Amino acid sequence: MSHTVQLGVFMPVFNNGWIISKNAPQFMPNWEMNQRIGRYAESIGFDFLFSAVKWRGFDGETQHWNHTLEPVTEMSAIAAVTSRIKIIASMVPLYLHPVVAAKMVATIDDISDGRFGVNLVSGTYFGEFAQMGILPDDYATTRYDRLQEWLDIVNLAWTEERVTYKGKYWQLEDCQCSPKPIQKPRPLLVCAGMSERGMDFTAKNADMNFLAGKNFGDLTAVALQSKAVSSRVGKLNETATVLVIIIADTDEAAEAEVQYYRDGVDVAGWQNLTQVYAEDSDGKMAQALLEQAKNDVFYAALPVYGSPKTVAEKLAKIALDGQIDALLLTFPDYMEGLRRMDLEVKPEMERLGIQFSTTTTTSAGMGQ
Template identity: 30%
Template sequence: MTHEPAVPRTTAGPLFADTGLKLGVFGLNVSSAGAVTAAAERHEIDWDQNVRVVQQAENAGFEAVIPFSRWRGFEGRTNPWGQSFDPYTWSAALAALTSRITLFATSHCLTVSPVMAAKQIATIDAISGGRIGLNVVAGWFAKELAMFGVETLGHDDRYSYSEEWLEIVLRLWADGDDFDYEGHWLSVAAGYSRPGPVQHPHPPIMNAAFSDRGHRFAARYADLSFVSAFDASDAAAKVRNIREMATGFGREHSVWVAASVVCADTEQEAHDLVRRWSGIDADEVAVRNAIDWTMGGTRMPPEQHRQLAGAVASTMAGYPLIGTAERISEALAQLSAAGIDGVALTMMNYEAGVPRFIDEVLPILEKNGVRRPSVTQSPQGNIAPEGRS
């Protein structure tokens, strides 16, 4: 139980509305985001295509677009995740081309000054009319962090660094006097950043992590957690655990899950696709690198490594939404019943997958009441900041 004042929580806007399961497009800004495979239909990034997909998602009522933060790929034959657009500038441009959907900037604390991050997010908040969120990630890929000279920070130290980073961002956004900050890792002299963000008390903060230390960080500082889960009961356990931690910090908390959609006309066809992507189409070196470089694969028993390889090659180990539209809708209903507030969707090919999801899965979700069209959306933007008109 903490005795410090709780970090103010953002709850305004469609992300937090009582409209059932929220939907987000995840990873659109990174090549091969949905699977580490050499399959010909894998995702390639292209700005016009990114804009098209985001606008389709917005028109269908999706609540969010969440980019990956990525600086290099997993090499092998196809260097998956090797092409990526920077999340801050990407979201800023999309903000000007959309009007309702919430955009996130995914940010490694270790790669950007909190003063810069606070300023950039406040600027995108102004451009978007209050539609930007900050997805804070501690980082896990040593080879890319090494480019910033920060590879030596251990796992838990990365989170204590992230806490200081976020405390500074929150103070810069708050409407107070200049402040000095002296932490273990970071210091700021006469901290100042104006204008503050449009959203009140601040833009939504999300954190994506697997570990208990990460979830503790999220429960204390973030408005939303973004977790991974194997099945609905695993998801329910994570929801319970994070919400309990948040209660200990005097806060409420939303929990989203990263999920991977493989939609086909029949169950057989969907599972055949997964088998092909992780079989004859696999980029085995890249799969091994992805597991060893970001998931602690070098310390894994060989059987666990082998099983994970199949999932990484076909769905990037996201929550499996594999099968017909009906089957996928059922799986999403189960997640919602498990207490999950939103799903962030990756796909093998977003250009084909997002319209298909909108045409086939979304109507079933709405018919079954798993999600309801948001009532707070408006043509000017989706947030009515407290105390402002």
């Protein structure tokens, strides 16, 4: 049995990445690091780079995610220093007018020569919006209605010369937005829809659904459910998931590294994070994270660790069991993790029936 997957990098635009631990590598996000990772990922055949959005961190001893880069501006710069790899940046419709967003996307699509995509973010951390004074009282129940109207306007701005629109949340009168994006019929759209409403919205409006689970079995079930929902609306949307990859020489060394991170868990950071989800979220994503947070340090991404052979076997199983189309990877040490992924893990995955959508020569220089 074979299956083709795309490989993506979840870019480190947040301090300290995805491990909430005092013992994990501590780093601040910056341009030099991100462009180096992006260019290297492109050189070894990765398919896409993904950048999330965050406006308020979780404090704790590590100040987890208190320091973040704005994803659209960061990824537009990375688009200018890469040539093949797809670029995906997160946008929050609540604080971004749809015509402004449409123009921004068209601009970056031009910079990237048709490689730009958008991850639509409707919520999860409502406190981020409240601190700015822009959180509507009914947002928890209306966020997908608002997102649908916002996206309808964006699509019109990408395709029509003049747009007049009378909606509940936005009104346009003979509005012009040119030039249009290079990609036709439109740029790639991504959404993380885990609830029933979220899956339905993503199936109808987007091309890819980012999914999570409290364990690998749960992830497989959610991925297959997402495929079924998109099939019911007459589409075949892709699925993706976020994973923390830890590659060591042996399984024992990898387990020791993971235990070291767990021994240094930032308890206050985790408590603050789970409190945010308890107050602001509903659906499967929130429940999965709350369950995971009880005894782990890996936030919003399942850990995959072991020797190169073991990591390859686990990744192949995840992709094959859930028919997952894209693996979005993060690493404690991005450059070293990407190097070992390229040289040691990918060949093992190919022997297990995994095909990669992009093929390039391995062992590209890490200094690129």
